Amino acid sequence: MAEGLSFAHLRIDRHGAPMLSLDARVAPGEVLTVMGPSGSGKSTLLSAIIGTLAPGFTLSGQITLDGTEITLLPPERRRVGILFQDELLFPHLSVGGNLGFGLPPRLRGKARRARIDAALRDIGLEGFAARDPATLSGGQKARVALMRMLLAEPRALLLDEPFSRLDAARRDQIRSLVFERARAQGLPVLLVTHDPEDAEAAGGRVITLG
Structure with a gap:
C-alpha cells in the first residue's frame, strides 16, 4: 500500500547557516502547501526532493517516498514529477x-x-x-x-507556482484538474505558492517558511 511522502528531521543549511527544517507527512492524494517570502527556501526544498540541490546547500534528515528512502538517490530514480510556473513544453x-x-x-x-x-x-x-x-x-x-x-507515472507531485501565470478563469480550471488527477491517482502533492487562494483550493495543511 502506498505510504505517501515523508520528511523526517529534514534540514537544509546554506553555507553552514540553517535555512529550513521540516517534519511532515503527505498521504497519497493529499496536498501539503508551503508558503513563505522569497528567499525562505521554498524552491530549495523542491530541489532537495527532486535531487538537484545546488552547491553550497547541505541536506540532513530523510525524505521517504512510499516506504523507500530517496534522500541519496539520483533524480531519475526518484519518480517525482514537477510542474513549474512555465509549462516548459519542448x-x-x-x-x-x-x-x-x-x-x-x-x-x-x-x-x-x-x-x-x-x-x-x-x-x-x-x-x-x-x-x-x-x-x-x-x-x-x-x-x-x-x-x-x-x-x-510519478509517485509524488511537486507544484512550483504552476498556476501563477494563468488568468483567473483558467487558474480555477487547471487547479481543479491538477488536484483531481492527484487524488484519483493517489499521489502525495507538495504545492509551493504565494497565493492564499491556491492554498485554500488545495484544502490540505499549510506550512509557512521563514
Missing part, C-alpha cells in the same frame, strides 16, 4: 511528441500513438497531436504539461 516537438516524451520507452508504435490519443482526449484536446505547442493557449499548454508529467 518547442521542437509537436503536442503529441511532448506527451510521448513522458511515456516509457517500452511503449512503441500503435500502442504509443493510442496512449497519446487517449491522453489528449482526457484533457479535452482530441486531434491536437500534430499541433505546434506555440499555437496553444496558456491553459492548453498547462494541460499538456500536466499530462506529460502524469504519463511518466
Whole structure:
C-alpha cells in the first residue's frame, strides 16, 4: 500500500547557516502547501526532493517516498514529477511528441500513438497531436504539461507556482484538474505558492517558511 511522502528531521543549511527544517507527512492524494517570502527556501526544498540541490546547500534528515528512502538517490530514480510556473513544453516537438516524451520507452508504435490519443482526449484536446505547442493557449499548454508529467507515472507531485501565470478563469480550471488527477491517482502533492487562494483550493495543511 502506498505510504505517501515523508520528511523526517529534514534540514537544509546554506553555507553552514540553517535555512529550513521540516517534519511532515503527505498521504497519497493529499496536498501539503508551503508558503513563505522569497528567499525562505521554498524552491530549495523542491530541489532537495527532486535531487538537484545546488552547491553550497547541505541536506540532513530523510525524505521517504512510499516506504523507500530517496534522500541519496539520483533524480531519475526518484519518480517525482514537477510542474513549474512555465509549462516548459519542448518547442521542437509537436503536442503529441511532448506527451510521448513522458511515456516509457517500452511503449512503441500503435500502442504509443493510442496512449497519446487517449491522453489528449482526457484533457479535452482530441486531434491536437500534430499541433505546434506555440499555437496553444496558456491553459492548453498547462494541460499538456500536466499530462506529460502524469504519463511518466510519478509517485509524488511537486507544484512550483504552476498556476501563477494563468488568468483567473483558467487558474480555477487547471487547479481543479491538477488536484483531481492527484487524488484519483493517489499521489502525495507538495504545492509551493504565494497565493492564499491556491492554498485554500488545495484544502490540505499549510506550512509557512521563514
